[in-house]
Amino acid sequence: MRNFLGGFDFQGDKVLEAVEPFSGGEKARLVLALLVYQNPNLLLLDEPTNHLDLEMRHALSLALQDYQGAIVVVSHDRHLLRSVTDKFLLVSNGCVQHFDGDLDDYKNRLNEQKKTDDKTESVSTTPNVSRKDQRKLDAERRQKLKPYYDAVKKAEQAVEECHREQKQLEEQLADPNLYSDNEKNTLKALLERKTNVDKALNEAETAWLDAEQLLSEILENEAG
Numbered sequence: 001m002r003n004f005l006g007g008f009d010f011q012g013d014k015v016l017e018a019v020e021p022f023s024g025g026e027k028a029r030l031v032l033a034l035l036v037y038q039n040p041n042l043l044l045l046d047e048p049t050n051h052l053d054l055e056m057r058h059a060l061s062l063a064l065q066d067y068q069g070a071i072v073v074v075s076h077d078r079h080l081l082r083s084v085t086d087k088f089l090l091v092s093n094g095c096v097q098h099f100d101g102d103l104d105d106y107k108n109r110l111n112e113q114k115k116t117d118d119k120t121e122s123v124s125t126t127p128n129v130s131r132k133d134q135r136k137l138d139a140e141r142r143q144k145l146k147p148y149y150d151a152v153k154k155a156e157q158a159v160e161e162c163h164r165e166q167k168q169l170e171e172q173l174a175d176p177n178l179y180s181d182n183e184k185n186t187l188k189a190l191l192e193r194k195t196n197v198d199k200a201l202n203e204a205e206t207a208w209l210d211a212e213q214l215l216s217e218i219l220e221n222e223a224g
Helices: 002-006 012-016 024-038 054-066 078-084 103-123 131-173 181-223
Strands: 042-046 070-074 088-092 095-099
Touching: 002 024, 024 054, 054 078, 070 078, 078 103, 078 181, 088 103, 131 181
Parallel strands: 042 070
Antiparallel strands: 088 095
C-alpha cells in the first residue's frame, strides 16, 4: 500500500496525515489514487489535470494509457487528450456526434467557422447605412478585433514550435546508444530540455485556449 501511494508522491509519514489540510493538488492526487486502486471498468474524468504539477500530469497520462477500462474525459489539456483518447465527441447545436478527426482538425474547423461567420456578417448591411459607411464600420471592427486574433495566432505558433521540438527530443531519446555510460551528460541535458519543453508546451496550450476563449466571448457578445 505504501508503494502504491508512493507512486502518487505520498511518501514517508505523509501517508498517515489527515486529508483536510492537504492542498488542492494533493487532494486531486489522492482522489486519482483511490480511483486507480479501485480499478473500475469506467472512468468519468472532468479536468483531471487541474491543480496537478507537470510531473503528476505526466504520471496520470501514463496511468490512463495503461488503464484497461473505458474512459470519458473532458479536458482543456491538449497533451492529455492527445495521449490517452481514441476518439473525440463533438458537442454542438444541442447534439453529440463522433468527430472524425484530431485536435488539429477541430482547430481548423473552428477557424473555418469563424471565417464563414465573419463573411456572413460583413455582407449583411445595416438598414439606412450606406455601403461606404458599412465598409468603414467593418474596417473599425477588424481593427478592434485584430489584437485578439493576433494573440490566438501567436499562441498557436508557440504550441506548434513546442510540438516540433518535443518530437525531435523524443526521437533523440529513443536512441539506445544514448543510454550508455559515455552519454550520461548528453542524456541528462536532453531530459532536462524535454522537461522544460513539456512545461512550455503546457503553458503555451493554456495561453492558446485562453486567447481563443476570450475571442469567442467577444464575438458572442457582438452577436448578442
